[in-house]
Amino acid sequence: MAELVDDFGAFQELAPDERAQPVDGPLGWPGYDAARARAAESTGERESVVCGVGHVGGRQAMLIAFEFGFLGGSLGERTGDRLVAAHEAARAARLPVVSLIATGGSRMQEGMRALVQLQRVAAESARTRAAGLPQLAVLRDPATGGGWATLGAGADVILACPGAQIGFAGSRVRPADADPVAYRAESQLATGHVDQIVPPERLPATLGAWLRLLSATGGPPAAPPEALRAPADGSPTGGEPPRGGWSAVERARAAERPRAGAYLDAHFEEYQEISGDRCGGVDPGMRCGFGLREGRTIAFAAQCGTATTPAGFRTAARLVRLADRLGIPVLTLVDTPGAANDADAERRGAGAAIADCFAAVAEARVPVTTLVVGEGGSGGALALCAPGDTWVTADSYFSVIAPELAAAILKRRPEEVRRTADELRLRPQDLVELGVARGVVPTHARGSQSP
Structure with missing residues (x-):
């Protein structure tokens, strides 16, 4: 010692x-x-x-x-x-x-x-x-x-x-x-x-x-971190909300847009991560931990653009409950096409894990803030969202179901997916108008500082 x-x-x-x-x-x-x-x-x-x-x-x-x-x-x-x-x-x-x-x-x-x-x-x-x-x-x-x-x-x-x-x-x-x-x-x-x-x-x-x-615990709610960099040449992103629903989907799926790791690196002076659900599972697509921002600690649970597995939801729930017990505000970054829905996910308790994540966020006594940074795929994304304090970037969308799947359920032809995306009203500005999001967080150029 x-x-x-x-x-x-x-x-x-x-x-x-x-x-x-x-x-x-x-x-x-x-x-x-x-x-x-x-x-x-x-x-x-x-x-x-x-x-x-x-x-x-x-x-x-x-x-x-x-x-x-x-x-x-x-x-x-x-x-x-x-x-x-x-x-x-x-x-x-x-x-x-x-x-x-x-x-x-x-x-x-x-x-x-x-x-x-x-x-x-x-x-x-x-x-x-x-x-x-x-x-x-x-x-x-x-x-x-x-x-x-x-x-x-x-x-x-x-x-x-x-x-x-x-x-x-x-x-x-x-x-x-x-x-x-x-x-x-x-x-x-x-x-x-x-x-x-x-x-x-x-x-x-x-x-x-x-x-x-x-x-370094306590303090007001976590502010949503801004987008971090200008898009590469030719990218459809640029800070302005997308004009059409399918454009929003394409922007959210674009490889050039910032991912969770970039937000964490830019937002925190330092951070440490936890790993695993304590039940035998790890989801590399869910990053959870604690970061120092302007002298105080903020907990984070960040999806990384992949389908979230039961282990990912359980790890996020573990993070939220630990932060709540220690009095640390929570920031969640949403970016997933949806919850994993293969046979292995069902065997590992996908429904129970998603329910537990919903419950952890709902029960939290500390402030929880959410920024949707990419795809908001159905309940697998909503499970991490803070009711009443969810923000979206201009490079994101949120939908009850992916446009392709919605078209398939409605027995529409593939060429009707774009129209379906418009009808779902999944654009960032639509989400604000519908009362789902508080506002659109603008995209800032590479190297810009937080407001």
Whole structure:
């Protein structure tokens, strides 16, 4: 932990109030006291976790560090006492909690008295969550068992060291034919259970950035970012709303127009992204995270022009709920031809995921602002839209259904798609007139500054 803590912010360890234990622990496990004594001598610690207040990246936080050399970083009663005290102190001082996890699970020598510490830890984490304080986890090697399933997987933001073993099952208790790759950090990232993999040398800076972003909370609604650049020569875009419905569709589908990444890069001085739905899925076409804009943090959920999968909707809902709990306003960027509707999407719960995203936006107590930057394809786009605070760019459209699909449903010929687009009234100016959007955000030339 010493390599994480800033020199100017000396680490102040919480004084442990350790309960007395009977000889060889609650189970009278032969040799347990001797094993603890050897662990203390080899590590210089009296327990498997050290808790205290320190500065990371210039930000004060409650730090919980596991010492794997002390009985495999296992959790016992005294470990539970320290974790409870750390969360209580964090809430009293209004500090974020950062857990540096390296553990093999609950301590066998204390039996069920050790296992029930997971309930205590989960309860304290829930209280800290209800207090509106962020919790970050750093998964070292290994992060398994109850430590992963409480402090690790239950954190708001989860960072992992490259190659770290991560999983509920430790290496000695997995099925004999288990694929070891599934228990590595890289696999956990790919399946939506970890937000970022961070090399050790970058960990102080990355943690500092996250603490900085999650501390600059509150403030008025997020302003919709303006369009970022002039179109390439020959592009139909140019800042003026399109004249016809099909022209609006073509402009929204044009490869030259700005995409979500350009908006994020131009709008925020810095930002960090979360990844995955925590249910086994990742959608590369949904970018979610927190960015710093003029000294305050804004959460963002941005579609990237692809059909949004169930994992994408669940990730966006996760982002909105986290921002709401931390008191951070939300900006959503809408750009999708629609929700993914293939068989795999249905198997993965497309309807439930879209419903959950609608619910997260509807339930949010913080301001939510939406900018439609490209295609607004039906309910898959509307799920991210803020009722009453949705804006559109001149390079966008929004429709109850794509013109081609509308024509097919109405049994019209292909050459009637353009007329159908006009009748759908999907242009930016139509959306304002219909009361769906508050206004059209103009396109600015490349290099222009925000108003």
